[in-house]
Amino acid sequence: MITLQVSRYRPGQDAEPVFQDYEVPLRSDWAVLDGLAHIKDHLDGTLSFRWSCRMGICGSCGMTVNGEPRLTCGTFLTDYGEGPIRVEPLRGFPVIRDLVVDIDDVLAKLAHVKPWLIREGEELPLTAEYTQTPAQLEAYKQYSMCINCMLCYSACPVYALEPDFLGPAAIALAQRYNLDSRDQGDRFDLLATDEGVWGCTFVGECTSACPKHVDPAEAIQRYKLTAALTSVRNLLPWGRS
Amino acid sequence: MEIERHQYDVVVIGAGGAGLRAAIEARQQGKKTAIVCKSLFGKAHTVMAEGGAAAAMGNVNPDDNWQVHFRDTMRGGKFLNNWRMAELHAKEAPDRVWELEAWGALFDRTKDGKISQRNFGGHEYPRLAHVGDRTGLEMIRTLQQRVVALQQEDYKIHGDHEAYIKVFAECTITRLLKDGDAISGAFGYWRENGSLIVFDAPAVVLATGGIGKSYVVTSNSWEYTGDGHALALLAGAKLINMEFIQFHPTGMVWPPSVRGILVTESVRGDGGVLRNSEGKRFMFDYIPEVFKDKYATTEEEADRWYTDQANNRRPPELLPRDEVARAINAEVKAGRGSPQGGVFLDVSTRLPAEEIRKRLPSMHHQFKELADVDITAEPMQVGPTCHYIMGGVEVDADTGAACVPGLFAAGEVSGGMHGSNRLGGNSLSDLLVFGRRAGAGAAAYVDGLTSRPKVHDAAVREAQAEALAPLERSGENPYEVHHELQRTMNDLVGIIRKAEEITEALEVVEKLKERAKGVGAAGTRIYNPGWHLALDLRNMLLVSECVAKAALMREESRGGHTRDDYPQMSAEWRRKLLVCSSSPDGSNVTVEERPQPSMREDLLTLFDRGELSKYLTEEELAEYDAAVAAKES
Numbered sequence: 095m096i097t098l099q100v101s102r103y104r105p106g107q108d109a110e111p112v113f114q115d116y117e118v119p120l121r122s123d124w125a126v127l128d129g130l131a132h133i134k135d136h137l138d139g140t141l142s143f144r145w146s147c148r149m150g151i152c153g154s155c156g157m158t159v160n161g162e163p164r165l166t167c168g169t170f171l172t173d174y175g176e177g178p179i180r181v182e183p184l185r186g187f188p189v190i191r192d193l194v195v196d197i198d199d200v201l202a203k204l205a206h207v208k209p210w211l212i213r214e215g216e217e218l219p220l221t222a223e224y225t226q227t228p229a230q231l232e233a234y235k236q237y238s239m240c241i242n243c244m245l246c247y248s249a250c251p252v253y254a255l256e257p258d259f260l261g262p263a264a265i266a267l268a269q270r271y272n273l274d275s276r277d278q279g280d281r282f283d284l285l286a287t288d289e290g291v292w293g294c295t296f297v298g299e300c301t302s303a304c305p306k307h308v309d310p311a312e313a314i315q316r317y318k319l320t321a322a323l324t325s326v327r328n329l330l331p332w333g334r335s
Numbered sequence: 336m337e338i339e340r341h342q343y344d345v346v347v348i349g350a351g352g353a354g355l356r357a358a359i360e361a362r363q364q365g366k367k368t369a370i371v372c373k374s375l376f377g378k379a380h381t382v383m384a385e386g387g388a389a390a391a392m393g394n395v396n397p398d399d400n401w402q403v404h405f406r407d408t409m410r411g412g413k414f415l416n417n418w419r420m421a422e423l424h425a426k427e428a429p430d431r432v433w434e435l436e437a438w439g440a441l442f443d444r445t446k447d448g449k450i451s452q453r454n455f456g457g458h459e460y461p462r463l464a465h466v467g468d469r470t471g472l473e474m475i476r477t478l479q480q481r482v483v484a485l486q487q488e489d490y491k492i493h494g495d496h497e498a499y500i501k502v503f504a505e506c507t508i509t510r511l512l513k514d515g516d517a518i519s520g521a522f523g524y525w526r527e528n529g530s531l532i533v534f535d536a537p538a539v540v541l542a543t544g545g546i547g548k549s550y551v552v553t554s555n556s557w558e559y560t561g562d563g564h565a566l567a568l569l570a571g572a573k574l575i576n577m578e579f580i581q582f583h584p585t586g587m588v589w590p591p592s593v594r595g596i597l598v599t600e601s602v603r604g605d606g607g608v609l610r611n612s613e614g615k616r617f618m619f620d621y622i623p624e625v626f627k628d629k630y631a632t633t634e635e636e637a638d639r640w641y642t643d644q645a646n647n648r649r650p651p652e653l654l655p656r657d658e659v660a661r662a663i664n665a666e667v668k669a670g671r672g673s674p675q676g677g678v679f680l681d682v683s684t685r686l687p688a689e690e691i692r693k694r695l696p697s698m699h700h701q702f703k704e705l706a707d708v709d710i711t712a713e714p715m716q717v718g719p720t721c722h723y724i725m726g727g728v729e730v731d732a733d734t735g736a737a738c739v740p741g742l743f744a745a746g747e748v749s750g751g752m753h754g755s756n757r758l759g760g761n762s763l764s765d766l767l768v769f770g771r772r773a774g775a776g777a778a779a780y781v782d783g784l785t786s787r788p789k790v791h792d793a794a795v796r797e798a799q800a801e802a803l804a805p806l807e808r809s810g811e812n813p814y815e816v817h818h819e820l821q822r823t824m825n826d827l828v829g830i831i832r833k834a835e836e837i838t839e840a841l842e843v844v845e846k847l848k849e850r851a852k853g854v855g856a857a858g859t860r861i862y863n864p865g866w867h868l869a870l871d872l873r874n875m876l877l878v879s880e881c882v883a884k885a886a887l888m889r890e891e892s893r894g895g896h897t898r899d900d901y902p903q904m905s906a907e908w909r910r911k912l913l914v915c916s917s918s919p920d921g922s923n924v925t926v927e928e929r930p931q932p933s934m935r936e937d938l939l940t941l942f943d944r945g946e947l948s949k950y951l952t953e954e955e956l957a958e959y960d961a962a963v964a965a966k967e968s
Contacts, residue, residue: 104858104859104861105859105861106859106861107859121592122590123589123590123591123592123593123705123706124592125592125705128592134814134864135814135818136814139812139813139814139856139857139858139864139865140857140858140863140864140865141864142862142863142864144374144375145556145557146374146378146380146382146556146557146558147382147383147556148556148593148596149383149593149596149597149697149701149705150700150701150704151382151383151469151471151472151697152378152382152383152556153378154374154375154378168704168705190527190861190862191861191862192862194527194862197375201376205483205486205487208484208487209439209480209483209484210438210439210480210481210483210484211437211438211439217437218436218437219437220430220433220434220437221429221430221433221434222433223392223394223433223436223449223450224436224437225447225448225449226444226448227444227446227447227448228443228444228446228448230448231441231443231444234441235441235466238441238466238473238476239469241382241472242377271439274439274441276439277439
């Protein structure tokens with residue numbers, strides 16, 4: 095058996111989050127999520143947490159495990175020795191109940207970066223194919239791996255202090271379109287701001303936390319360079335009109 | 336207590352591929368549209384789809400066209416498919432994929448920059464548009480971001496992002512509301528705080544997916560509790576083909592905590608082979624009579640096919656899913672299984688490690704993380720897992736309309752398109768083709784109304800009492816009832832069925848229905864999982880009853896319905912659809928036989944007589960002969 099110290103917050107009942115200990119079987123093949131499911135199904139049916147696919151693709155089960163933001167479906171009980179394992183909601187987000195957090199702010203930020211193909215003039219025809227070579231695809235494919243699990247925001251020290259900071263996943267998402275050969279925008283006005291890439295102090299925690307190797311830190315650094323070059327070009331008489 | 340109320344033209348329940356595509360279409364047609372979904376926006380089950388979307392674009396093999404795709408789909412479904420749906424699907428899938436491309440979707444490419452297409456079971460040519468093995472994620476993101484783009488357009492015109500399309504996430508619908516015969520709205524609750532919500536809407540599109548959570552071993556997630564199936568049934572709609580459940584041949588069998596999680600068919604499409612404990616590629620022993628001329632009989636021919644498809648037949652690992660699942664089941668039963676009760680799926684000896692990591696990155700990651708198996712160096716252990724239900728709401732093929740005015744359905748919750756067995760890759764394309772059609776169907780229906788159906792207070796009060804009841808009881812834990820249902824369906828109405836066992840399952844389900852009336856959920860309404868499950872139980876039980884009753888009635892084996900006591904496929908049974916209906920309180924589920932409409936002549940004559948003679952009755956073949964003669968004269 096291993097002890098899970100689970101953060102409980104039941105509005106109306108708890109004034110603030112409290113820890114509750116549960117003993118769950120220590121099995122080599124159990125992820126932290128399996129431990130939580132065991133609690134919910136057999137020990138305490140009131141424990142709330144989000145999950146869905148169990149295979150690291152839906153990005154629903156992000157929580158703070160022993161202080162680090164993790165997908166609980168891919169984090170194993172046996173990685174923590176004898177335990178105990180402390181399971182808390184993702185840091186940096188308001189808690190709704192127990193391990194469930196409110197992520198509306200980040201969802202709004204993701205929508206804010208114009209996450210679609212920006213075309214100047216003509217739209218792409220709806221029922222014909224647009225050529226994109228494998229090399230052009232490689233240029234942005236990595237940034238499309240994001241599963242919106244929010245771990246990077248939870249890890250980001252800037253987001254914790256500056257809630258207006260656009261943040262890692264949103265900037266990586268913008269880059270996913272900027273670098274797409276079908277896209278004709280640069281999202282300069284959205285990204286080259288103090289709340290955008292210039293807000294980042296390049297701590298790199300987002301990239302360490304990312305379970306899908308999207309590398310948002312790299313996306314941000316890369317756009318800083320683009321933004322700097324664009325700003326210089328804009329100052330020149332033959333630059334942007 | 337105040338109940339929040341909203342007015343919409345169209346309410347779409349479910350935010351997977353079908354729901355999003357339906358909502359986009361309804362909004363494009365100028366309808367005020369709500370998307371209501373149980374999970375967070377962008378986390379729907381579609382996100383887990385791996386392989387790709389089947390569309391006869393002919394990018395990799397120019398011989399492909401809609402007729403070939405149509406034939407493959409009908410064959411895969413053992414000719415029980417609604418042929419009109421299979422026709423529309425085959426014809427429109429390429430446009431729907433290209434449309435996704437215009438909306439920004441990323442696809443893997445051929446060398447010359449076209450959308451690449453991969454091989455899959457039952458498809459004659461490489462046909463699946465894909466991105467690695469995470470196609471569903473890309474599809475959801477693209478549709479989700481299309482919704483966002485439309486909302487920003489609306490903001491520019493109306494000053495309100497949500498003027499024409501609004502998402503209600505983590506919100507569960509528990510009842511459809513009617514005015515007389517017609518739909519007038521929907522009732523539900525917010526998962527987050529438990530407060531109640533009523534939608535006034537003349538049209539509802541069901542896009543709620545499947546029912547897998549009625550089984551223990553399943554690739555499906557918690558959302559898949561048959562909500563749309565049950566809502567439709569309780570509102571007076573019919574369900575067809577409920578006896579047909581797809582057990583995907585390759586689910587993980589070990590470790591136990593991940594048992595059932597999907598191993599994509601792409602592993603086999605890209606060269607992976609199935610072996611038993613003796614190291615034998617056993618699928619060569621399981622090529623059924625109807626497919627004998629289409630599949631390789633030696634390993635050499637099968638292996639040549641990957642590089643030369645014109646001159647070789649396909650490897651039997653790529654038979655339709657029902658065939659492969661049964662074969663694996665038989666090998667394990669015969670004592671030739673793997674140590675953990677599956678068989679071996681090996682790609683490590685078939686492709687270089689680098690190539691495996693490139694083509695199957697999610698699989699590589701999944702096995703490394705969850706099972707500590709390196710698929711580039713050793714075989715996986717796999718076995719059948721409950722994956723998909725072919726049965727669902729009976730709808731009009733062209734509009735997605737159910738028999739209840741104002742009710743529409745698309746995607747897995749609808750029935751007919753896939754017949755008795757769905758081909759891999761035909762699901763993502765189904766979502767797009769019929770999601771769009773149901774959205775358009777709902778919009779046209781609303782345009783044709785002379786007056787708006789009303790929501791009646793009495794119906795709201797009734798729905799409210801039903802929804803709150805488990806909170807007011809301190810009865811049995813709903814998980815106990817759920818687990819017993821899952822074990823029952825898994826053991827008694829699973830991949831191989833027989834009359835006594837199905838009858839036993841029905842007795843258990845009847846008892847569980849009684850017990851479900853007494854389950855209680857301790858705690859408050861705020862994000863209370865026990866309460867949510869107590870409400871979902873009604874749906875799972877109702878759907879399980881339909882599955883079992885239809886399975887008992889169909890005395891033949893076909894596609895996703897295998898009867899140990901009736902092992903043969905019967906041409907007479909092919910002409911019959913089993914149609915489920917229910918009383919409004921769900922207490923009385925009945926199943927009736929109905930004749931299957933005959934295929935339109937021009938579609939029928941796309942097949943040769945030899946093939947049709949394996950499926951059709953003598954009488955139907957005579958009709959075929961007459962049609963061919965008429966065509967020639």
